[in-house]
Amino acid sequence: MPELPEVETTRRTLRPHVCGARVVAVAVHERRLRRPLAPDFEERLRGRTVTAIERRGKYLLFALDDGATLLAHLGMSGSLALVPPGTPRAPHDHVVLTLDRGPQLVFNDPRRFGLLQIGRRDELPALRAIGPDPLSAAPTLDTWRALTRGRRLPIKSLLMDQRLLAGIGNIYANEALYRAGIHPARPAGRIARARFEPLVDSIRAVLRDAIVQGGTTLRDFAGSDGRPGYFSGCLDVYGRAGEPCRRCGAPVRMRVLGQRATYYCSACQR
DNA sequence: ATATGCACCTGTGTGC
DNA sequence: TGCACACAGGTGCATA
Numbered sequence: 001m002p003e004l005p006e007v008e009t010t011r012r013t014l015r016p017h018v019c020g021a022r023v024v025a026v027a028v029h030e031r032r033l034r035r036p037l038a039p040d041f042e043e044r045l046r047g048r049t050v051t052a053i054e055r056r057g058k059y060l061l062f063a064l065d066d067g068a069t070l071l072a073h074l075g076m077s078g079s080l081a082l083v084p085p086g087t088p089r090a091p092h093d094h095v096v097l098t099l100d101r102g103p104q105l106v107f108n109d110p111r112r113f114g115l116l117q118i119g120r121r122d123e124l125p126a127l128r129a130i131g132p133d134p135l136s137a138a139p140t141l142d143t144w145r146a147l148t149r150g151r152r153l154p155i156k157s158l159l160m161d162q163r164l165l166a167g168i169g170n171i172y173a174n175e176a177l178y179r180a181g182i183h184p185a186r187p188a189g190r191i192a193r194a195r196f197e198p199l200v201d202s203i204r205a206v207l208r209d210a211i212v213q214g215g216t217t218l219r220d221f222a223g224s225d226g227r228p229g230y231f232s233g234c235l236d237v238y239g240r241a242g243e244p245c246r247r248c249g250a251p252v253r254m255r256v257l258g259q260r261a262t263y264y265c266s267a268c269q270r
Numbered sequence: 271a272t273a274t275g276c277a278c279c280t281g282t283g284t285g286c
Numbered sequence: 287t288g289c290a291c292a293c294a295g296g297t298g299c300a301t302a
Contacts (some may be wrong), residue, residue, distance in 0.1 A: 034279095109279095111278085113278070206279050258273090
């Protein structure tokens, strides 16, 4: 479900409630996530105070007062919600954190592709494997050239490779390429140098625009406060197969690239 | 190293 | 109404 803007929306709604709060109880109802929840998960979390909530790409990092970090990834269907204490447990509520004040923090994930890990930051393998966050560090032209030189991979698939840039998923890869006027199937190594800057600008702009709208709600994404994301109405191509391109009116096309639905305007994107 | 296909899960929508 | 199937915002591994 969530890409960078949805994760950032989650971070922003959680921060005032969770930052500075102490975890007084950890209830685990399902350990089988993308990786099994560590046996000492509860023990390492109970009694800890959350000192900061950061984000890298699609990962949320809860800094704890003993120097460890609680790492959370929402996978395709995960969410972190704030609920009043005493709320009955819903289906797929796998982990419930009770804080010393305010609402409880609930990790819900029907498909269980999400991830929760605790460790020192340099011990978390997931973090080591991901590239820079495009909102914090705009890639330079030289970086891009190095990353794409000789690559025949479609540029859209490359944008979704978290090792290069962290945070772009299927929706925003489609949207960024539309804004930049680049065909999603174009081999990454065959993009003219002059097009990189517009592409990077498009990536950053679409991510920022989506964050302002609270992310994209397709069917069920909601921020931690239950509000949906309003970027859905701003999507130019994603999910709009057959509908007119907002720029030229030609029907938006859909094809599959790298096993993912890919939307584009064949007139505006070359 | 690079590219591809599939596996991991459950829920929902569609077509018969 | 019931059923089978395709598909979904992601990642990681096995295979060429």
